[in-house]
Amino acid sequence: MSVKNLGYLGFGVKDVQAWRTCLAGKFGLMEAGYIDGNALFRMDSRAWRIAVHQSEDDDLAYTGYEVANAEGLAQMTERLRQAGVTVSPGDAALAKRRGVIDLISFVDPFGLTVELYYGATEVFEQPFVSTTGVSGFVTGNQGLGHIVRCVPDALKTLEFYTKILGFEMSDIVDLTLGPDMKIPLYFLHCNERHHTLAIAAIPVPKKIHHFMLETLSMDDVGFAYDRLGLDNVITTTLGKHTNDHMFSFYSKTPSGIEVEFGWGARTVDDTWAVTRHNTVSIWGHKPVGRAE
Template identity: 35%
Template sequence: MAKVTELGYLGLSVSNLEAWRGYAAGIMGMQVVDDGEDDRIYLRMDRWHHRIVLHADGNDDLAYIGWRVAGPVELDELAEQLKNAGIPFEVASDADAAERRVLGLVKLHDPGGNPTEIFYGPQVDTSSPFHPGRPMFGKFVTEGQGLGHIIIREDDVEEATRFYRLLGLEGAVEYKFALPNGAVGTPVFMHCNDRHHSLAFGVGPMDKRINHLMIEYTHLDDLGYAHDLVRQQKIDVTLQIGKHSNDEALTFYCANPSGWLWEPGWGSRVAPAQQEHYLRDIFGHDNEVEGYGLDIPLKGLDVPA
């Protein structure tokens, strides 16, 4: 069975390219690559030409998700698996592949309607060293683990779980917590490599296709630096610094220029071999600003005064 190997790239629809340029480079540390295309800019995190494309079409939402496979044989095998499962897809043209800076891809939609791409052969610019948009103590965690993780909207969690298992991801429910409407939240977390999870869904109702993107630094000081810059610029922080129980990452959640969330983090553990679930986080992650679709009781136990 062919499987995806990493969350390779994302396309994001945005309304303000310049605000995003300052946010992604000046605060988070990504390199902006401007190839002379007026309607987009590329964000670089490592040796790849890009990991994120910002499309200036005004939608301020997820545009597409790119999942990598090892090569052309695996792409053909996975396309056959999709066909046998009755899932429609389109083999992209050479021009489409060139636009994505890959050698080949297929396009489809996941059960939640999220535009999905499966590709192989990304353009890797080893001749051009990664140059961060602001001083960094380390780099981003990407090698063999993909660009990070995303939480996306899926109305039918069971159907979405079956779909992503068909693509080769593994995982299940990892948290049980009370939602504001009285229901019990049981989000699903899925992985395809050593990164604890590359994908999650089932956190509750969402207005946008995407709730948040997590990026991970190799050095704790880069997380602290990003946090200081976010605070200095008075950007909304929805969940204060805390440590998750599932991936054990130290993170915080802050708004981006498109009105959804980024989660800078550090110190995540690898995916466990067997399923576990948790009721809350280890510490922190207190709710600070509401209205971004993550008003959930993740915070750790209250510490007596």
């Protein structure tokens, strides 16, 4: 038993209104509710996938990974406790806010709150309609997308997510930061999405470098590139990644965390074997609007 997929993300941000414009008005998510500075966004049939809360932190606040059922949650709780992790059972009020049947929470080795849950709310009776006309997002068994976790000690974090939560290695990219400086990026999967979580010892001021959303059509990415190009927030050109073959570009959220907006990634299956790469992109993903 291990986690099934990345089910939701929650951000604590200084400018909730700017995030509403970013996620709904630019990336085409559907706003599912806005109450007292808390905004919820949909990407599919789930009641919500991304939450944005008023906070001075301006960072990712929590990640929610899905397990299959109550038995799965109990097994993961036991595994975490045996590994010495302090686990908080989710109370009824928190479960209600998240729209899940039950959940637990704990922190990863570098202070990111992780929630495991089962029983998310589906709202097929209220069809997903993108604010900007995005044709849809790749979710389902692959979850909402991926995140790149930035930590001081990548190996310690890698051990936590693989040995306890059950993620498996997809590949490693040795990122060149200087003539004699390479940093390994570890890409991990928990379903057929090539990576749900990447871990790197990259010095960024946020808990993650970016989160990735995958659209159903190449044109969805192109239209978003045009919409965001007018705002001076795009940080890379269009490109294609070496490992998951994602066609994508990167853009800044109002909190500085980046969004990778992509299409067409390849998936992994039981025949997958770990590989390594010397660079992150086959072509493109060139820096835009920032010093290299």
